[in-house]
Amino acid sequence: MVFIKLKQNNMNNIKKTGLGLLVATLALGFSAFTTVRRGSILTYYKTSTTYPNANDPRGYAYYEEDRCMDEGSVCSAEWQLGMNPPPTIDGTALPTSGVTFQPGTVITGHFE
Numbered sequence: 001m002v003f004i005k006l007k008q009n010n011m012n013n014i015k016k017t018g019l020g021l022l023v024a025t026l027a028l029g030f031s032a033f034t035t036v037r038r039g040s041i042l043t044y045y046k047t048s049t050t051y052p053n054a055n056d057p058r059g060y061a062y063y064e065e066d067r068c069m070d071e072g073s074v075c076s077a078e079w080q081l082g083m084n085p086p087p088t089i090d091g092t093a094l095p096t097s098g099v100t101f102q103p104g105t106v107i108t109g110h111f112e
Helices: 002-034
Strands: 041-046 059-064 077-079
Touching: none
Parallel strands: none
Antiparallel strands: 041 059, 041 077
């Protein structure tokens, strides 16, 4: 009788452990698909007026310090880089794909 009781307790422990592992696996699996890597958000300067729209990634370049002067419609804006690597030197062009314009971040003026 004692042997049967022990066997039942072991089976219950195994079932509980298995259920716990299943729940943990499902939680981890779902979180892998719902977590979004935002990437860096950086300020880029509109160095070329060939592309005048603020939300057009063409014509932007990265500079560490402020380069805006008075008078102009677009000097700089913030961009989310997504999976693109952040720039390491001044003058690096904004990638034209995989980036997201951040509305409300446009600074008026013109690039020096």
